[in-house]
Amino acid sequence: MGRFFVSQAVLLCLAALLTSCGQSEDNQTVDTVSEEENSTSMFAMNTYVTVTAYGNDTEAALSSAEEKIRSLESLWSVTDENSEIYAVNHSGGNPVEVSDETAQLLDFSLQMNERTNGAFDISLYPVLTAWGFTTEEYRVPDDDEITQLLERTGVEKISLDGQTVHVPDDMQIDLGAIGKGYAGDLVAEDLKQNGVKSALIDLGGNIQTVGTKPGGESWSIGIRNPFGEGNFGVLEIGECAVVTSGGYERYFVEDGNTYWHILDPETGKPAQSGIISVLVIGAEGRLCDALSTSLFVMGLDRAANLWRNSDDFEMIIVTSDGGIYITEGIEDDFTLSKNFSQPEVSVIRR
Amino acid sequence: MKNAKLWIIVAAVIFIAAIVWCVIIITKPPGEIVTISQDGETLYTLDLSEESDRTITVEYEGRENVIEIKDGRIHMLEADCPDHTCINTGWLEDLPIVCLPNKLVIEFADESGADAVAR
Numbered sequence A: 001m002g003r004f005f006v007s008q009a010v011l012l013c014l015a016a017l018l019t020s021c022g023q024s025e026d027n028q029t030v031d032t033v034s035e036e037e038n039s040t041s042m043f044a045m046n047t048y049v050t051v052t053a054y055g056n057d058t059e060a061a062l063s064s065a066e067e068k069i070r071s072l073e074s075l076w077s078v079t080d081e082n083s084e085i086y087a088v089n090h091s092g093g094n095p096v097e098v099s100d101e102t103a104q105l106l107d108f109s110l111q112m113n114e115r116t117n118g119a120f121d122i123s124l125y126p127v128l129t130a131w132g133f134t135t136e137e138y139r140v141p142d143d144d145e146i147t148q149l150l151e152r153t154g155v156e157k158i159s160l161d162g163q164t165v166h167v168p169d170d171m172q173i174d175l176g177a178i179g180k181g182y183a184g185d186l187v188a189e190d191l192k193q194n195g196v197k198s199a200l201i202d203l204g205g206n207i208q209t210v211g212t213k214p215g216g217e218s219w220s221i222g223i224r225n226p227f228g229e230g231n232f233g234v235l236e237i238g239e240c241a242v243v244t245s246g247g248y249e250r251y252f253v254e255d256g257n258t259y260w261h262i263l264d265p266e267t268g269k270p271a272q273s274g275i276i277s278v279l280v281i282g283a284e285g286r287l288c289d290a291l292s293t294s295l296f297v298m299g300l301d302r303a304a305n306l307w308r309n310s311d312d313f314e315m316i317i318v319t320s321d322g323g324i325y326i327t328e329g330i331e332d333d334f335t336l337s338k339n340f341s342q343p344e345v346s347v348i349r350r
Numbered sequence B: 001m002k003n004a005k006l007w008i009i010v011a012a013v014i015f016i017a018a019i020v021w022c023v024i025i026i027t028k029p030p031g032e033i034v035t036i037s038q039d040g041e042t043l044y045t046l047d048l049s050e051e052s053d054r055t056i057t058v059e060y061e062g063r064e065n066v067i068e069i070k071d072g073r074i075h076m077l078e079a080d081c082p083d084h085t086c087i088n089t090g091w092l093e094d095l096p097i098v099c100l101p102n103k104l105v106i107e108f109a110d111e112s113g114a115d116a117v118a119r
Ligand SMILES: [Zn+2]
Pocket: B079, B081, B083, B084, B085, B086, B087, B098, B099, B100, B101, B102
């Protein structure tokens, strides 16, 4: 009887232990079951896209999002012969009727050109091609070639009347520096229309969120270290878009010089503004995308001035000498990574 | 009573084993499981904590990517792509290693750390 009692007691203890161990896992599953996580990934718009939605029955919303991305890609691809941008670029100077989405994106692109004093320019495609950034057959064009090519650029020569676009015969446009941002806006809208309350859209590092994380927590977004591997910091965000531009994204090295894909529309050469990466955060993906490229071109001082005259974005700029500059609106949301060598962060104030 | 002692010892051993097992399960760091996929199709699912050092070669339309696993870490060693972005990404951390031309992705199965990486 004694033996039975002891073994019984020991077994009871074991059972208690095992259930408590299992329970801590169960609790976690309960949390995730009530906010189920579903995601879909694909190669689209020249990048790797992942859309993650939280909540029950998000499968239909995700396939709708996927369809949306595919359809936008087919409108805006420069190389797809059936795309609207291809039609505009091969119009022989004749007016082309485009979809509402494309017209709105073009209209926004023209506005951004004005707002950035020309730093944002969708007409640089012929120059980008000469550098090989569109074909990956990299070369350094000489000054004469660049001067000639720059004559074939200029957003002021593009006209848009409703949904009718007119691009002169020798010019070509490319929405690569804004299309993913606008796609983020439209996909976020689409997810919301399909009842999704919490989602994260990652278009090759262009981040756009819907709502907060399940339970009201903020999203934590790592920021890529432009000098090497890993992240240099983390940004806590709610519903918004985050887009970065950096010299590290696409570049080639020739004769010891590094040439990156962000061109200065004035010189037709890789922008040498002293900036190595820019992060822009705001409500609209299209704005963040356009600004990240143009602030990179403008340099720290002009970027800070543009920010002081605006109220629709915040930014983090890393300069090539390792300086980190952050605007005051997101000062409290940013945490510098411990293993990043530069400990000083300067806050840009109004 | 001898039997009772034996029972206690046996139970104690099971008890300790159970604790160790629980601790392993709870503390096992997430983000050790890595998937290698091509154009949406998963080719490999690997547990980095258990993999020995080796290389994996993946082919896409005649072009090759060589993936290296070393000391429990994974990266793209060689690639037949024109941009070499995948190689330049370095060792796998928060952001997935993507070879766009060859539609190859190396990523952690269970996300660790940040929700996403702005890049
Ligand atoms: Zn590659």
